Structures are given as C-alpha cells and as structure tokens.
Amino acid sequence: MVQYLYANNINGSLVDISNVTHENRERYYCPSCGIEMSAVLGNKREHHFRHKGDSCSYESYLHKISKLLLKWRFDNNYKFEIAYYVTQNCPNTDCCLRDSNCNTNIKELHIINLKDCYNICEIEGAYSGFRADIKLSNSDKPEATPLFIEVAVTHKCSPEKISSGVPIVEISVTNERDVLHPLIEQKTTEPLLHQHITLSNPQYIEEKIKFYNFDRIIYPCKQLSRFIIYKDSNDYIRGGIEKCIGLCNTVIGQYNKASLFEIQFDDSNLTKRYKYHIWYFGISFAIKEGINIQNCRICRNYNSCVIKLPTNKIDVRTKKRFFINVPISQLNDNQFNTTHQANNCRNFTYNAQFITQILNHFKDFKYCVSKPYLPYSKG
Known part of the structure; x- marks a missing residue:
C-alpha cells in the first residue's frame, strides 16, 4: 500500500507526518484529490498518511506535493540556491589586468541565490504560451524573462518548452524528499571518483537535476x-x-x-x-x-x-x-x-x-x- 508523507490539515496547511503525534493529530486531507486521510502512527511501521477511501494516483500526488514543497522552500527561506557548471572565460584578451583566473577553461559550479533575482513564486504560472510547474519572476522587473522549475514524475520537459529559451531547472522526482535536496547539477560524465559515490549514496550516478538555457560561460569580474x-x-x-x-x-x-x-x-x-x-x-x-x-x-x-x-x-x-x-x-x-x-x-x-x-x-x-x-x- 502506498504511504504518503504529507497531508493538508483542516486549514489547508501542509503537514509533515514527522510532526504529527498522538496528542496533536487532527483531520487530514490529500493535497492532490482532497479525500480525507488518516495519520498512521504505529510502532512497527514507519509513520505515514493513508487515504480513508480510494487512493488517488501516487504520481499525481507526488507531482502536486513537489510543487507545494518547492514553493514552501522559496517563500520561507532567505536563500533558494541552484548550482550548475560553467566555464570562466573573459573575451578581453588585451586587458592589462588579465591573469590565469580570467580564462580557466575549467568547469566549476556556479552558485546563484534565486531569491536575489526573483521575488514571486507561482504554481502553474504561465509565460509566453507555456505553463510552468513553478514560475519565478520579479515584480520589480515584469518585463524580464522568468525561470521555470519543472517536476518530472512521469513526463519530462517537452522539446518545445526547452527550445523556448526560458531558463529551466528540471527535477526528476521519485519520492517526496527529492525536491528538498540541494538543486545541484551533477557531472555524470566525470570519473566516478570525482562524483563522491559510495554504496550508500549511489543516486549521484543519475542526472536527477537538469539545467536548460543557462549561460554556461561567465565572465570573471575583478x-x-x-x-x-x-x-x-x-x-x-x-x-x-x-x-x-x-x-x-x-x-x-x-x-x-x-x-x-x-x-x-x-x-x-x-x-x-x-x-x-x-x-x-x-x-x-x-x-x-x-x-x-x-x-x-x-x-x-x-x-x-x-x-x-x-x-x-x-x-x-x-x-x-x-x-x-x-x-x-x-x-x-x-x-x-x-x-x-x-x-x-x-x-x-x-x-x-x-x-x-x-x-x-x-x-x-x-x-x-x-x-x-x-x-x-x-x-
């Protein structure tokens, strides 16, 4: 039987099963289909929520809960960082201040706090004929291109959306916790030694987070x-x-x-x-x-x-x-x-x-x- 880690309380707030006890539990509802759920707090099995009636599609629930969790992360943290690989290369070859740091030709992680660029997080936000699972935009720069975050449970980003030129972060999701991990691009083409892979941590072999339409060359600025x-x-x-x-x-x-x-x-x-x-x-x-x-x-x-x-x-x-x-x-x-x-x-x-x-x-x-x-x- 499918076990769910999240449910909505009577006020519509998202509740993590790890925060539910016998003393504070109340009535809960599925974030996806709205059917009532019960909190299973037994001693033998892992705590979870369970549909009281027929359960909805776990894929639908996972897609919906992932979007809610991503929005919660953005709205409730002063940092919402992504990290992807870039190459530093300054085109000003005649610069008198040029040194070895101006053209490394080495791929390195470039970290951006999206909260510095965007202040609006919308679920199912629309832009240029496309609908994003999560759309990040800036109210101070309404004309600026937004950023999409796409949750891939069963369906990946369409070629049309990728070719739109909009920056897209696509997260492959198999459980509720996947969207809570750092949004860091993995270099799957690197030797396994450089990926820090262990028997207990094999998931880095799979490229679970993909970045589309991001500038891969940045100009190092002194x-x-x-x-x-x-x-x-x-x-x-x-x-x-x-x-x-x-x-x-x-x-x-x-x-x-x-x-x-x-x-x-x-x-x-x-x-x-x-x-x-x-x-x-x-x-x-x-x-x-x-x-x-x-x-x-x-x-x-x-x-x-x-x-x-x-x-x-x-x-x-x-x-x-x-x-x-x-x-x-x-x-x-x-x-x-x-x-x-x-x-x-x-x-x-x-x-x-x-x-x-x-x-x-x-x-x-x-x-x-x-x-x-x-x-x-x-x-």
Missing part, C-alpha cells in the same frame, strides 16, 4: 581599486587609494575627471603581503611619469628628520610647555602632514634609490593606467 593623483584644497599634489570602485567589466579605463593621473588594479592586491604598501608604488610610478609629488616618506632625509612636538610637561618657571624632538618616521598621518611638510621644506630631496627599489619590488604587479599624466594638466 573588483577594482585605484591609485589617484590629485590636487588638494591647498594646491598640493597628493596621492591616495580609492577602494572598490567597481567591477572590471564596467569601470576599467574610467577615471575621475578631477584627477591628474590614475592607475587601476585588482582589489585583491590590497590584502596581499607586499613588503611595501601599494601607495608607495603609486607614488613612485607617478614620479617616474614626471609628476612633481612631494611627501616626506619618499625623501632622502625621512629617517633622520625630526620635528619638535609639545609635551604635557610645563616649565614651572616660564609656565610654558616642554618640547621634544620626535622622528617624523614614528608619526602617523593623523599626527603629521607629510605632504604639507615636504612641500614647505627646503631640504626635501627625492630618495631615488628607495623609489627604484619600490618599482623593482612591484615589477610583476598588474595594473592599468586609466588616466595618463599630461604635463599641461598641472595647472
């Missing part, structure tokens, strides 16, 4: 930052880093109109352990390009230069504060303005050896000059 040379309110030339300005496929080559010079680089470089901060590379590169940028940190006298700073001690006789000589190399930007000091210091001299050392250290650093320096732009 998050970019940039080093920028600009003039401050005092007309001093400064250098600074702007983090996370955008993805390479949209912002590469774009620049700030107020800047004198810019280079862009992969944001991930900011977390790499270089001997020197990338700011030093930007400053050194700008000097190499002929920009007269002055800062104590690139001065030949940086490690020997001192500055008088007031202390908390007061001279009892004169009632004035004592001052102390502090090496400027021990002060941070909040304590000492290295740009202002360098521009007003008659002893400022570029540390050519240090600048060359910086440039050599970053010789393999990938960057893009998004705004070349033009001498007449100095103003």
Whole structure:
C-alpha cells in the first residue's frame, strides 16, 4: 500500500507526518484529490498518511506535493540556491589586468541565490504560451524573462518548452524528499571518483537535476581599486587609494575627471603581503611619469628628520610647555602632514634609490593606467 508523507490539515496547511503525534493529530486531507486521510502512527511501521477511501494516483500526488514543497522552500527561506557548471572565460584578451583566473577553461559550479533575482513564486504560472510547474519572476522587473522549475514524475520537459529559451531547472522526482535536496547539477560524465559515490549514496550516478538555457560561460569580474593623483584644497599634489570602485567589466579605463593621473588594479592586491604598501608604488610610478609629488616618506632625509612636538610637561618657571624632538618616521598621518611638510621644506630631496627599489619590488604587479599624466594638466 502506498504511504504518503504529507497531508493538508483542516486549514489547508501542509503537514509533515514527522510532526504529527498522538496528542496533536487532527483531520487530514490529500493535497492532490482532497479525500480525507488518516495519520498512521504505529510502532512497527514507519509513520505515514493513508487515504480513508480510494487512493488517488501516487504520481499525481507526488507531482502536486513537489510543487507545494518547492514553493514552501522559496517563500520561507532567505536563500533558494541552484548550482550548475560553467566555464570562466573573459573575451578581453588585451586587458592589462588579465591573469590565469580570467580564462580557466575549467568547469566549476556556479552558485546563484534565486531569491536575489526573483521575488514571486507561482504554481502553474504561465509565460509566453507555456505553463510552468513553478514560475519565478520579479515584480520589480515584469518585463524580464522568468525561470521555470519543472517536476518530472512521469513526463519530462517537452522539446518545445526547452527550445523556448526560458531558463529551466528540471527535477526528476521519485519520492517526496527529492525536491528538498540541494538543486545541484551533477557531472555524470566525470570519473566516478570525482562524483563522491559510495554504496550508500549511489543516486549521484543519475542526472536527477537538469539545467536548460543557462549561460554556461561567465565572465570573471575583478573588483577594482585605484591609485589617484590629485590636487588638494591647498594646491598640493597628493596621492591616495580609492577602494572598490567597481567591477572590471564596467569601470576599467574610467577615471575621475578631477584627477591628474590614475592607475587601476585588482582589489585583491590590497590584502596581499607586499613588503611595501601599494601607495608607495603609486607614488613612485607617478614620479617616474614626471609628476612633481612631494611627501616626506619618499625623501632622502625621512629617517633622520625630526620635528619638535609639545609635551604635557610645563616649565614651572616660564609656565610654558616642554618640547621634544620626535622622528617624523614614528608619526602617523593623523599626527603629521607629510605632504604639507615636504612641500614647505627646503631640504626635501627625492630618495631615488628607495623609489627604484619600490618599482623593482612591484615589477610583476598588474595594473592599468586609466588616466595618463599630461604635463599641461598641472595647472
């Protein structure tokens, strides 16, 4: 006899047999045909629901319950993820930031949270002459193509629906739990070793979840930052880093109109352990390009230069504060303005050896000059 794991209560809410006890059980009805069902809670057999009268087709019940469970998953979770195989391949072969990650030619799982793309989940939703078991759409973008989720119990997706171009996730279902598993594409053509198949877990051999009309090639996008040379309110030339300005496929080559010079680089470089901060590379590169940028940190006298700073001690006789000589190399930007000091210091001299050392250290650093320096732009 067929055993059912789900039924509707008198309020029409779906009930899992695992949540039913002798104390809380009530009247139940088949989600497919509406006939009353009873909760069988014996000690010898697995708990289940059973039709009181003639049972409907198990395939019809399975198809209906699968759609209800999928909608419940979508509506009651902040994530509804799918994962399918793609190949990363950036078509911009001349990009100065191109590296091995831009064209791997290796198939890897691409994970999408459908809740980020869609906010409406309809059972038996219609689109372009087709009716989907589950249709996902976005109320903020009603003109956008929806996504279909199809439950295959006895019938697979029709060739016409597949050729429609609508993204389709087809789930082969043999029991109620199938639609509760992660929606992950399996690479059945891979060696069995790579499929993590065991005697207790043989189902991965079968391709139970199929993906139609999904882009199988994605463009890997780097998050970019940039080093920028600009003039401050005092007309001093400064250098600074702007983090996370955008993805390479949209912002590469774009620049700030107020800047004198810019280079862009992969944001991930900011977390790499270089001997020197990338700011030093930007400053050194700008000097190499002929920009007269002055800062104590690139001065030949940086490690020997001192500055008088007031202390908390007061001279009892004169009632004035004592001052102390502090090496400027021990002060941070909040304590000492290295740009202002360098521009007003008659002893400022570029540390050519240090600048060359910086440039050599970053010789393999990938960057893009998004705004070349033009001498007449100095103003």
